[in-house]
Amino acid sequence: MRYRSFIFGALGLSDIFVDAASTLLSGGTIIAWDDSANYLKIIRNGSVLVTDDRIASVNANPQPSKLPPGTKVIDISNQILTPGFVDTHRHGWQTVFKTIASNTSLTEYFSRYGEFVAADKFTADDVYISQLAGLYEAMNGGVTTLLDHASHTWSSSTSYAGFNASIDSGARVFWAFAFHNITSLNYTASDQIPLFREMAANKEALVGDSPTELGVAYDSWGPNPNVNEAQDIADLIKEFNVSVMTTHSLAGPWGISNLPSEVQQFDILNGTVPIVFSHSSFITADDLQLLRSTNQYISITAESEMQYGHGHPHSYDVQDQAALGIDTHFTYSSDILTQTRMWLQSVRLHFYNQVLENWHVPTYSPMTVNQAFLLATRSGGLALRRPDLGVIKPGAKADLVVWDAENSPSMLGWDDPVAAIIMHANVGDVLHVLVDGKFVKRDGKIVNSDYPNIRKDFLKSAKKIQSIWKQTPYPTYEGAYSSGYGYGTPLTVDVQRGKDTGYGTQFL
Ligand SMILES: *[C@@H]1O[C@H](CO)[C@@H](O)[C@H](O)[C@H]1NC(C)=O
Ligand SMILES: *[C@@H]1O[C@H](CO)[C@@H](O)[C@H](O)[C@H]1NC(C)=O
Ligand SMILES: *[C@@H]1O[C@H](CO)[C@@H](O)[C@H](O)[C@H]1NC(C)=O
Ligand SMILES: *[C@@H]1O[C@H](CO)[C@@H](O)[C@H](O)[C@H]1NC(C)=O
Numbered sequence: 001m002r003y004r005s006f007i008f009g010a011l012g013l014s015d016i017f018v019d020a021a022s023t024l025l026s027g028g029t030i031i032a033w034d035d036s037a038n039y040l041k042i043i044r045n046g047s048v049l050v051t052d053d054r055i056a057s058v059n060a061n062p063q064p065s066k067l068p069p070g071t072k073v074i075d076i077s078n079q080i081l082t083p084g085f086v087d088t089h090r091h092g093w094q095t096v097f098k099t100i101a102s103n104t105s106l107t108e109y110f111s112r113y114g115e116f117v118a119a120d121k122f123t124a125d126d127v128y129i130s131q132l133a134g135l136y137e138a139m140n141g142g143v144t145t146l147l148d149h150a151s152h153t154w155s156s157s158t159s160y161a162g163f164n165a166s167i168d169s170g171a172r173v174f175w176a177f178a179f180h181n182i183t184s185l186n187y188t189a190s191d192q193i194p195l196f197r198e199m200a201a202n203k204e205a206l207v208g209d210s211p212t213e214l215g216v217a218y219d220s221w222g223p224n225p226n227v228n229e230a231q232d233i234a235d236l237i238k239e240f241n242v243s244v245m246t247t248h249s250l251a252g253p254w255g256i257s258n259l260p261s262e263v264q265q266f267d268i269l270n271g272t273v274p275i276v277f278s279h280s281s282f283i284t285a286d287d288l289q290l291l292r293s294t295n296q297y298i299s300i301t302a303e304s305e306m307q308y309g310h311g312h313p314h315s316y317d318v319q320d321q322a323a324l325g326i327d328t329h330f331t332y333s334s335d336i337l338t339q340t341r342m343w344l345q346s347v348r349l350h351f352y353n354q355v356l357e358n359w360h361v362p363t364y365s366p367m368t369v370n371q372a373f374l375l376a377t378r379s380g381g382l383a384l385r386r387p388d389l390g391v392i393k394p395g396a397k398a399d400l401v402v403w404d405a406e407n408s409p410s411m412l413g414w415d416d417p418v419a420a421i422i423m424h425a426n427v428g429d430v431l432h433v434l435v436d437g438k439f440v441k442r443d444g445k446i447v448n449s450d451y452p453n454i455r456k457d458f459l460k461s462a463k464k465i466q467s468i469w470k471q472t473p474y475p476t477y478e479g480a481y482s483s484g485y486g487y488g489t490p491l492t493v494d495v496q497r498g499k500d501t502g503y504g505t506q507f508l
């Protein structure tokens with residue numbers, strides 16, 4: 001069963017034959033972008049005109065005098081309008097795992113929830129519905145663009161399932177086909193090349209007018225690549241000039257380095273394809289310089305890097321070449337706003353600590369809400385080399401979020417709109433979401449009459465998948481980790497005094 005999101009754009013069904021669909025979001029406070037100042041620009045009681053998939057104008061008054069005939073006016077007085085948030089790292093297929101791994105670590109994740117373990121347990125239907133429901137979850141929270149490291153490429157049908165779901169969702173998904181060796185299915189990275197070629201060759205027909213893009217994901221650029229295989233992938237990236245290439249970069253004791261210098265050896269770092277290095281926790285100083293000189297980005301997944309224990313020891317110093325991501329949203333929050341707030345406060349703590357370590361008293365705050373807002377929006381667009389994403393300016397894509405600043409109990413009393421969003425709003429305050437000029441959420445509800453059926457199908461699949469996982473024993477750790485580094489056991493916290501009282505088991 002395929003659920004095509006049939007959304008009629010900004011117009012109603014009766015207006016479908018009008019050439020250009022125009023909507024005016026009128027009144028309200030707009031967190032816009034000013035190219036000449038290279039900074040955010042706040043417009044109070046202004047308006048934004050959307051025509052088709054783009055922002056036609058950003059106006060200082062709520063009712064501009066000249067509007068295209070048939071423009072629909074939507075009153076957003078007293079609300080806050082922001083660009084849609086950009087998530088630069090995600091694995092959408094994992095939504096069905098919801099709540100079963102709330103306290104997992106990265107070592108456990110690899111052997112229990114990752115792409116290699118799941119390969120022979122998910123059907124194409126499971127992938128489709130898991131990806132689709134996860135994308136609605138993201139859009140519901142104000143995320144409009146997602147870079148999906150699509151590691152569900154276990155067969156032709158599971159690959160198409162996730163790609164189709166991305167297309168059908170209406171979200172702006174940079175769907176990055178993962179090349180990997182699936183030993184359990186005897187399906188190797190080189191076996192996947194013909195499938196990718198087929199998808200890339202038919203991309204236009206498959207995608208239609210959905211904003212979904214096709215990219216590549218590959219995690220074996222270094223330190224010890226199979227040079228022929230990696231070069232084949234690099235050649236494909238260039239041949240199809242894909243929309244993005246993304247790779248997991250950890251380094252440090254984790255191995256899995258995929259550092260900019262390693263990718264550069266295959267001559268794709270300094271080309272026209274944007275490259276997003278997820279995590280990059282242990283990036284080196286030289287690699288950071290290389291990122292700057294080639295204008296490529298890392299994706300900081302604040303919450304995941306804390307939950308799993310990748311850490312992000314160097315990410316604090318890379319923020320001029322960084323965007324934010326979410327990663328495995330089944331274990332924690334799925335919206336960029338939460339990530340942004342967590343990251344902002346951990347950055348503050350990090351730089352405060354440098355002062356405190358010298359027994360000095362910190363004066364100013366190390367990072368502002370404006371900086372955090374830019375990371376969540378425009379930096380994500382820049383990471384994808386899409387200056388028309390994550391900003392509100394004429395010509396930008398109409399990916400927009402209206403926050404219910406008028407009625408939200410937590411935003412009551414706001415004056416600074418950026419602070420209101422970054423520090424006080426929550427997903428429940430997301431009133432309307434548009435992607436590519438089309439409403440995907442309106443008046444607090446997902447705009448797809450099939451959404452209740454999607455939920456039903458999702459629950460069936462989740463129940464099936466979760467029961468398989470519940471029967472699977474947890475791994476034990478002996479000897480050394482695959483990188484050669486030994487295991488270390490962290491202290492566990494018990495909030496109740498007494499022996500083994502609190503850590504407990506999961507309520508599954
Ligand atoms: C917005 O502007 C309109 C027209 O200029 C005015 O009537 C209205 O009172 C203003 N609203 C606010 C909240 O300032
Ligand atoms: C994906 O969509 C294409 C049509 O665009 C269809 O031919 C194919 O069967 C679909 N595949 C899956 C697995 O849903
Ligand atoms: C796939 O397996 C081949 C053969 O063992 C190996 O050379 C290659 O590096 C592997 N590729 C990936 C992406 O793991
Ligand atoms: C794996 O696939 C290759 C061809 O892709 C084939 O030659 C080989 O026999 C297969 N091995 C197994 C164990 O199925």
Ligand SMILES: *[C@@H]1O[C@H](CO)[C@@H](O)[C@H](O)[C@H]1NC(C)=O
Nearest residue numbers: 238240241242243271272273
């Ligand atoms: C690749 O695509 C980008 C974006 O569409 C474009 O700017 C660039 O010129 C293309 N590069 C090549 C080599 O075709």
Ligand SMILES: *[C@@H]1O[C@H](CO)[C@@H](O)[C@H](O)[C@H]1NC(C)=O
Nearest residue numbers: 264269270271289290293294
């Ligand atoms: C990247 O390419 C630009 C010109 O296209 C060149 O000026 C620059 O030196 C190159 N940087 C690296 C690190 O290769």
Ligand SMILES: *[C@@H]1O[C@H](CO)[C@@H](O)[C@H](O)[C@H]1NC(C)=O
Nearest residue numbers: 103104108474503504505506
């Ligand atoms: C925490 O995770 C471990 C596996 O790592 C599991 O055995 C345990 O039941 C979990 N406990 C809670 C409270 O979630």
Ligand SMILES: [Zn+2]
Nearest residue numbers: 149248278327
């Ligand atoms: Zn990841």
